Amino acid sequence: MTSEITVEELLKLQSGTALEAAVKYTLAQSHGARAEAVRKALDFACNELEVNKHLKQDLSEDQLTIEVCQFMNGLGFQPRHDEQVGGHCDIVVRGKDMFIWLAEAKWHDAYAWLDKGFKQLSDRYSTGVDGQDQGEVVIYCKNSDAASMLDRWRKELLDRNEGVTTSDDANGARLVFWSEHLHSASGLP
């Protein structure tokens, strides 16, 4: 047993908090681990909006996205709002070894609007190379039944985009699904 602080102690102290995502991002040695930590931090940022939805529901897309960025920034991530990466991307997180994670954030009012966000991310903003091949469409939604909206969007996404496959969240999150496709520029998944 070492007298130094161990990985176990460090993670146990932060378990189940947004800080756990920050620590995992700090210690990440691969792009996969970096992306996972960013996704987790985003979950906590979005949950803050959900918890305070009565105060947030009239904010614009940009205002909400800036709040998400501020939350992540406070954890020591370096998200940028509206940064140029082949266009103005809503959230850009840059990290070690040329890691770039992107997100487009949309208020849901039409599925075509969400599809626009998906296409911007997948074709226009991302390079699709290793470490720059992951991102998310973040949906701000006032619908009373978000799960049904998400189911419908999943079908719309598949109908509107060839070669896309989707999967449920591996951790069982009900208001998330994942998609995969070959990147048009890199030819990689």
Next chain:
Amino acid sequence: MSAVEREEIVEGILNNWGRTPVGEMCVLLVERILSIKPEAAAALSYRNLLDLTEQDAVTPELLMALNVLTTSEYAILDASGFFVDEDDESHELSAEEFEAVVLRNFLIHPDLGRPIEDPASKVSPYFSLREELVEGGGSR
């Protein structure tokens, strides 16, 4: 590292994180880490960082600041890990080995080739000043 480069890093941190607890902790760490001998800055455990910042316990501000200083465009540190076996021998881990401990609590003994039980309790993270920032190192 030149005084100008140090100033640029501090300025960049303050532009992004401001005079917040995280920003202040980042600046404190930068000043302290860059003022110690390169040999000492090559392996900084959390205990070393607590000593450097004169704190008794790991705080959220320290963890957030280390995130900035390890992953952002103002990063000065790289994170790694070392394993202490039952003979009290210390083994520096590869990036892959360290990540497997953090994410899956899995490690094969680097010398003996057998799986280690609960390696997360025997592996400690440490930070090194990035090679290119050490005086005489390559350019950034």
